[in-house]
Amino acid sequence: MSRIKTLLFVLALAAQVPLASATVTYAVGTCESKLPSFTTIQSALDATPSPNVVKVCPGTYPEQIKITFPTTLEGISDGNLTGATIAVPSGGLVVNFTDDYGQSVAAQILVQNASGEVNLSNLTVDGTGNNVTGSAYIWVVGVYYANSSGTMNHLTTQNQNGNGLGVGVRMEGGSANPSVTLEDSNLQGFDDIGIRSETNSPSSELTATIKGNYLTATFPGFIANLAAIAIEPGATASVTGNLIAPGFTYGINIVDGTVSKNTAAGVGFRAISSFGASVTSNTIYNSGAVYADPAAAAIWVRSSVAPVTGNIITQSGNAGNAIDFDCTAGNNVHSNTILGAANALLNVSTGTDPTNTIYSVGTLRGSQTLDECP
Amino acid sequence: MSRIKSLLFVLALATQVPLASATVTYQVGGCLPKLTSFTTIMGAVGATPRPNVVKICPGNYPEQVVIGFPVTLEGVSSGNSDQVVITVPANGLGLFNDGLGDFLDVQVGVFQTQGEVNITNLTVDGTGNTVASPNFMVGVLYFNATGTVNHLNIVNQNGNGLGAAVWLMGGNFNPSVTVEDSNLQNFDNSGLIVKTDPELTMTIKGNDLSSTYGNTYGINLAFGIQLTTSITDNLITAGYEGILIDAGSGSVSGNKIVNTPVGIDLETDTVSVKSNTIYNTLGGYGIGIIADSSIAPVTDNTVAQSPIGIYLDCVAGTNVHSNTILDAVYALYGVPSGALGANTYYNVTGGINGGGC
Numbered sequence: 001m002s003r004i005k006t007l008l009f010v011l012a013l014a015a016q017v018p019l020a021s022a023t024v025t026y027a028v029g030t031c032e033s034k035l036p037s038f039t040t041i042q043s044a045l046d047a048t049p050s051p052n053v054v055k056v057c058p059g060t061y062p063e064q065i066k067i068t069f070p071t072t073l074e075g076i077s078d079g080n081l082t083g084a085t086i087a088v089p090s091g092g093l094v095v096n097f098t099d100d101y102g103q104s105v106a107a108q109i110l111v112q113n114a115s116g117e118v119n120l121s122n123l124t125v126d127g128t129g130n131n132v133t134g135s136a137y138i139w140v141v142g143v144y145y146a147n148s149s150g151t152m153n154h155l156t157t158q159n160q161n162g163n164g165l166g167v168g169v170r171m172e173g174g175s176a177n178p179s180v181t182l183e184d185s186n187l188q189g190f191d192d193i194g195i196r197s198e199t200n201s202p203s204s205e206l207t208a209t210i211k212g213n214y215l216t217a218t219f220p221g222f223i224a225n226l227a228a229i230a231i232e233p234g235a236t237a238s239v240t241g242n243l244i245a246p247g248f249t250y251g252i253n254i255v256d257g258t259v260s261k262n263t264a265a266g267v268g269f270r271a272i273s274s275f276g277a278s279v280t281s282n283t284i285y286n287s288g289a290v291y292a293d294p295a296a297a298a299i300w301v302r303s304s305v306a307p308v309t310g311n312i313i314t315q316s317g318n319a320g321n322a323i324d325f326d327c328t329a330g331n332n333v334h335s336n337t338i339l340g341a342a343n344a345l346l347n348v349s350t351g352t353d354p355t356n357t358i359y360s361v362g363t364l365r366g367s368q369t370l371d372e373c374p
Numbered sequence: 375m376s377r378i379k380s381l382l383f384v385l386a387l388a389t390q391v392p393l394a395s396a397t398v399t400y401q402v403g404g405c406l407p408k409l410t411s412f413t414t415i416m417g418a419v420g421a422t423p424r425p426n427v428v429k430i431c432p433g434n435y436p437e438q439v440v441i442g443f444p445v446t447l448e449g450v451s452s453g454n455s456d457q458v459v460i461t462v463p464a465n466g467l468g469l470f471n472d473g474l475g476d477f478l479d480v481q482v483g484v485f486q487t488q489g490e491v492n493i494t495n496l497t498v499d500g501t502g503n504t505v506a507s508p509n510f511m512v513g514v515l516y517f518n519a520t521g522t523v524n525h526l527n528i529v530n531q532n533g534n535g536l537g538a539a540v541w542l543m544g545g546n547f548n549p550s551v552t553v554e555d556s557n558l559q560n561f562d563n564s565g566l567i568v569k570t571d572p573e574l575t576m577t578i579k580g581n582d583l584s585s586t587y588g589n590t591y592g593i594n595l596a597f598g599i600q601l602t603t604s605i606t607d608n609l610i611t612a613g614y615e616g617i618l619i620d621a622g623s624g625s626v627s628g629n630k631i632v633n634t635p636v637g638i639d640l641e642t643d644t645v646s647v648k649s650n651t652i653y654n655t656l657g658g659y660g661i662g663i664i665a666d667s668s669i670a671p672v673t674d675n676t677v678a679q680s681p682i683g684i685y686l687d688c689v690a691g692t693n694v695h696s697n698t699i700l701d702a703v704y705a706l707y708g709v710p711s712g713a714l715g716a717n718t719y720y721n722v723t724g725g726i727n728g729g730g731c
Contacts (some may be wrong), residue, residue: 263609363455366436
């Protein structure tokens with residue numbers, strides 16, 4: 001082929017590359033002078049052509065954001081500053097979504113029915129001043145993924161509170177069977193649940209990966225039923241390597257999936273509650289520190305099948321139960337190490353003899369009368 | 375060799391095995407009827423011949439335990455119980471002068487011993503002590519003695535602001551002490567404190583430390599020119615400073631420190647601080663890591679939710695690198711002029727700040 005023919009061939013190929021494959025990148029704020037810039041995040045998202053990437057300069061952006069197409073939203077640095085904060089608009093949050101249980105939601109970032117991945121990183125989502133109070137049953141949510149896939153990393157969600165229905169991050173499945181990852185993020189100041197995953201469906205329609213996050217209950221007083229992570233029916237989750245600071249009533253509640261290598265300290269009632277998820281190699285310290293409740297336990301298991309192994313449970317507090325078998329679990333709970341508890345094993349299923357390593361506890365196997373085991 | 379000759383030969387060999395090499399095992403409490411039994415731990419420790427192993431049955435033992443020879447002290451289970459608790463005796467605790475200006479009232483003391491003293495599966499409870507200042511109230515002391523402490527529950531060494539769960543000192547035997555997989559709780563001064571002029575090698579790993587008292591240290595390397603230390607994979611919750619490093623050489627790595635106003639305070643050039651996680655140093659002036667050294671490596675740590683990620687104290691520079699700071703007002707504070715190491719920052723509103731340097 002002559003050189004001219006080769007050149008023409010290459011040009012012809014290039015002409016077939018669709019324009020849509022080019023990456024469209026916008027900026028919000030004034031720190032990226034070479035990019036088309038917008039003053040609000042939503043205006044950048046709504047611009048034509050739709051952006052593949054929106055870079056958000058440090059600053060405070062008082063707006064509720066809705067994303068319905070695949071894109072990446074990332075906070076960027078300007079000099080030494082890296083903080084892009086999405087704050088509550090003046091007047092407070094408004095309801096912008098109805099969840100799959102028919103309940104109202106005021107979400108600060110709503111990702112809904114996106115056909116591809118929506119990724120968020122390096123942002124603070126602050127619910128201060130949300131003005132959602134009183135008797136209205138409205139969820140206040142920092143970031144809500146509804147029937148959409150994507151990854152969130154290095155986010156800070158804080159202060160989703162005020163009416164007892166504050167959630168840092170919520171993931172809802174759906175017909176697209178989305179996969180959502182939340183990693184290396186900090187969640188604080190919510191007054192109900194840090195991370196909630198669910199689908200109102202008889203089968204799982206969501207795959208959630210929750211890893212390497214930090215969760216803290218920042219309220220000076222006690223909040224009943226405050227939970228760090230709740231994986232409800234209709235979701236399958238991998239919950240790994242998270243750090244749960246003292247102050248929660250519940251640490252991790254999960255129906256289906258795996259819970260491994262998490263650290264939970266000072267959880268008031270139950271650090272891990274499993275209805276069927278495997279629970280392995282977690283470290284639980286000083287659980288039951290708040291409640292003197294005979295039903296409190298570091299790990300509560302309602303499954304005779306799911307492996308509960310290799311966990312280290314140290315100093316189960318006032319009530320002092322390390323593992324509650326709920327009259328259901330048995331030999332699937334083994335190879336755990338327990339140091340310091342009133343009861344090491346509670347309500348062990350009749351006819352089983354689980355093998356665990358136990359140090360310095362009042363009783364190796366507690367009474368089976370608490371939950372009236374058969 | 376005929377059978378008779380073989381038998382005689384074996385018998386002759388057997389008679390040459392010294393009697394001292396046999397393991398002497400006693401029990402305390404009566405749950406192991408095949409062993410010689412004592413009612414107190416010190417009764418067994420002080421018996422002749424000296425025990426190699428003392429097995430302690432579940433129960434409360436209000437006594438001061440003093441050990442001066444190699445032995446293993448271990449709690450055992452009996453029936454449905456597995457809780458051996460050493461409590462404070464009614465007549466109080468004896469006093470020990472460490473030669474460094476400190477007076478210690480000790481619940482379990484291991485003194486001047488060549489050979490290992492190992493202690494496992496016990497609770498040492500300081501409840502009810504009447505130790506008054508300036509004396510320290512100490513759960514377990516190793517002074518110029520080698521051994522391993524594991525799966526101990528050392529609690530409630532408090533009352534006068536000078537309570538310490540574990541106290542370690544070196545000596546001319548160049549001792550090596552390991553404290554592992556134990557719970558140190560509700561001390562009102564330090565979870566583990568080290569003061570040593572002579573040599574000491576210590577390994578502190580996999581322990582949990584917490585206190586409801588605010589002005590406390592989790593691990594306090596207070597004094598020790600010849601201290602070699604490895605502090606790994608401990609979980610420290612609450613108190614004032616998680617780990618204070620005023621002395622020694624070695625490494626602090628893989629620890630998790632939560633809810634302390636200061637996570638790690640590095641005040642020496644000879645200890646590296648690597649791959650630790652520090653979370654929620656609370657409001658006000660919370661600091662993830664104080665790096666008061668321009669030499670000691672401070673690398674690969676993660677500090678999340680702290681007003682100040684790493685405080686360089688106008689001293690540290692390129693030795694602080696590859697750390698991740700998430701959610702801070704200042705990622706670095708007290709930054710001196712000159713080169714800095716590269717770190718990764720997320721959600722930092724104030725960037726880095728000279729802080730008056």
